[in-house]
Amino acid sequence: MQATSDEVLIGRIANGDRLAMQVLYARHHVRVFRFVVRLVRDEGTAEDLISEVFLDVWRQAGRFEGRSAVSTWVLAIARFKALSALRRRPDEELDEETAGAIEDPTDDPEMSLEKKNKSVLIRKCLTGLSADHREIIDLVYYHEKSVEEVAEIVGIPENTVKTRMFYARKKLAELLKAAGIERGWP
Amino acid sequence: MNMINKEPERHEIEALLPWHAAGTLNRRDADRVEQALAGDRELARRYDLVREELAETIHLNETLGAPSARAMEKLFAAIDAEEARSPRRKRSLDLGTRISEFLGGFAPRTLAWSAAAAAVAILLQAAVITAVVVKDHGNAGYTVASAQNDKAFAAIRFTPQATASEISNFLGAYKATVVEGPMKGIGGSHYRIRLSDTKLSSEEVGRIIRDMQAESKIVAFIAEASPPSQ
DSSP, X not given: OOOOOHHHXXXXXXXXXXXXXXHHHHHHHHHXXXXXHHHHOOHHHHHHHHHHHHHHHXXXXXXXXXXXXXXXXXXXXXXXXXXXXXXXXXXXXXXXXXXXXXXXXXXXXXXXXXXXXXXXXXXXXXXXXXXXXXXXXXXXXXXXXXXXXXXXXXXXXHHHHHHHHXXXXXXXXXXXXXTTOOOOXX | OOOOOOHXXXXXXXXXXXXXXXXXXXXXXXXXXXXXXXXXXXXHHHHHHHHHHHHHHHHHHHTTOOOOHHHHHHHHHHHHHXXXXXOOOOOOOOHHHHHHHHHHTXXXXXXXXXXXXXXXXXXXXXXXXXXXXXXXXXXXXXXOHHHHHTSOEEEEEEOTXXXXXXXXXXXXXXXXXXXXXXXXXXXXXXXXXEOOSSOOOHHHHHHHHHHHHTOTTTEEEEEEEOOOOO
């Protein structure tokens, strides 16, 4: 049994097919939610945003040209919504988030207990990256986006995608080093 | 141990490691990375670090949970409200979508049950490629002749069971572009594709064509070809 492609679903959505919208939502909403929640760091906001993201998909389906994968298009919409929401946030909330992002993992007593568990430590450091670095790491590793697709979602040149990914990984290595994990790179 | 001697090349390969680990490189780049990893122990060690990061990123994201049913209810309430205010007029589907939907309704095995059905599939596939793939790369045929002569081309025939999306993905993976076709030939319709936007050596062209030929589920025939006549 062959599943209906995302492109066909978008064609049906453009014609007002509510069921096609449900299928597309069921297929992508969890990943889109996780992408947004990693950017805005708030589940309630992320939930509100994915409703808006898919409402935009419903409205704009007729203009989708198929130049990229549907999932890439949806993530680009999600990113735009997430960044707009972040811009609307009061400064004090953003300051708190920035402080959280640059927090020294070694200052966390809980972290010392977890030193034996490298996996947990890597995940902690992944959450401590800046929004730009979290975003690119998630797009490449979790959302399985190619260099070209990341460039399209983030709106930067392909070479910048590679450079940003390199610096995101370098920052992760620095956070790990500060937490006592020396990986011998970079 | 054959380490990569050229530092810029090594740096370039290293930059691709995250995408190689995620399986999102095209065949050509994936081969380059594989060859480099086989001969460079330090690069292979760094690749292990990338794989570790990949595993933990997936783990982290998978623990993030999912939105509640409230998000979907809110979405469809908004859709219903919009439709009540101004119901959208159904647009007629374009030819490519209609044919894609039609073909998508059949499993390849069903289509292959008779020679007549197969002939219909080939005819429709040609229509899809012409309507969708060639249209998507519409500007490709208008480059000047001198520029075209610097580029590499191939004649290709797709298998009857290859779907439009498989063909589109295949061309995307190799960064190839359909510039002409379908053209009647022995065994079915051929297309002329451009293999690269830059000049390639004959060895590189040969390697790409061999790689493409190996994709037997999609490619029935491929050979190097001259640039299209202007």
